[in-house]
Amino acid sequence: MTEKADRDQIRRQNRSIVLQALRRDGPQARIDLGRATQLSPATVTSITSDLIQEGLIAGVEDSAQKAPQKVPMARGRPRTLLALNPTAASVVAIKISVNTIDLVLADYAGRIVARERRSFDSSNISGDAFAETLVRAAKAFCDANELSDTKLLEISIAAQGVVDSSAGTIVWSPALPARNVPVVEPLSRAIGAHCMLSNDTNMIAEALHWSKPGHYRGTFAVIFIDYGVGMGLYVDNKLFVGETGAAAEIGHTSHIPGGALCRCGRHGCLEAYLGDYAIVRMARDLPPSTPPEEIPVSARTFSDLVNAAAGGDEAVLDAFHRAGVALGYGVARLAAILSPSPIILTGAGIIAYRYMEAGLRQGLEEALVEDLRKTVQIESVDWEEDLIVHGTLAQAMRRFDFEMFNEARPGLQAGLREETI
Secondary structure: OHHHHHHHHHHHHHHHHHHHHHHHHOOEOHHHHHHHHOOOHHHHHHHHHHHHHHOOEEEEEOHHHHOOOOOOOOOOOOOEEEEEOOOOOEEEEEEEEOOEEEEEEEEOOOOEEEEEEEEOOOOOOOHHHHHHHHHHHHHHHHHHOOOOOOOEEEEEEEEOOEEEOOOOEEEEEOOEOOOOEEOHHHHHHHHOOOEEEEEHHHHHHHHHHHHOOOOOOOOEEEEEEOOOEEEEEEEOOEEOOOOOOOOOOHHHOEOOOOOOEOOOOOEOEOHHHHOHHHHHHHHOOOOOOOOHHHOOOOOOHHHHHHHHHHOOOHHHHHHHHHHHHHHHHHHHHHHHHOOOOOEEEEOHHHHHHHHHHHHHHHHHHHHOOHHHHOOOOEEEOOOOOHHHHHHHHHHHHHHHHHOOHHHHOHHHHHHHHHHHO
């Protein structure tokens, strides 16, 4: 039994590798798939034959060979490329952030085919009211795009803050005044689709791994600097989320015990020295106990701070340096425990990195011995909001790819059989 289970596991993994290669790089011939996946020709042939039978992929003619300016390299029929069947299934990604719910629809090939943004008032909405708002938005979006039960693979949700993936609840988020807000159960009940909840920074790590698996692989970390501070962590080529999905919350680890007030309500968190409101608080020399909700911040906060720093504002320059020192201490703890490589910095705050970098190096030097500092590799990635959406879609597709299709989604399998008869 163990040997058979191992064979099944390997086949699942190989299926997933083939499907992801087609989704990432587009139509390919079997020989090219073998090179891209490093699977044997026999394995590629066997897996793709099964996938064609299941309706997940199909053969398409190589358009490059039909172009009149191309000179054929050999006689005979044009080679057939394999491509994902975009109509095989659909995924809806939902991103929950301050005042907004973003909904995105992607087909099975990973192409975004529809998107919509809905607004709500983050300042005073109750947990029950938010769940109702979310369900209404998702139902209307699914109805508008004529998503049937047999084609909707998953609703995959990414939320700011601390989430409990196992319970399907948002434990705490700057987007909501309420705590422990259920989102998975109401959505599943109302729409009848499989739903998953994840932290938004984890989805940034997923997006980077998806886009450049050869570089962002093994053990690496993403630190998100924006309205708050979060982290996504890959360990041994797998997203690490802990038992509940709330692991790697670096922003709410203690930087200075009993220190500045954090948005989460505790004192001394790393976020309270590195988030947008924290830098404004330091730049204006406000008391560390000033409640974050009383500090005016917006989507332009980091841009305004950077402009002030570029103009020589000493208070802002000092605030950025202090934020960099705090970041350096956070990176030092991370490097000492897990030694991820690389450590990627991103988020809206990354535009200020040049003003924080010296502080970061100072913090690293103060907090980490030289032998460990030598292994720290830090990169910055320009912020793009769609990183969260792309990671959310990629995670859902990979989950589906990895499962035995006829066991995991029988409704979808039946729908494909009807379509391909």
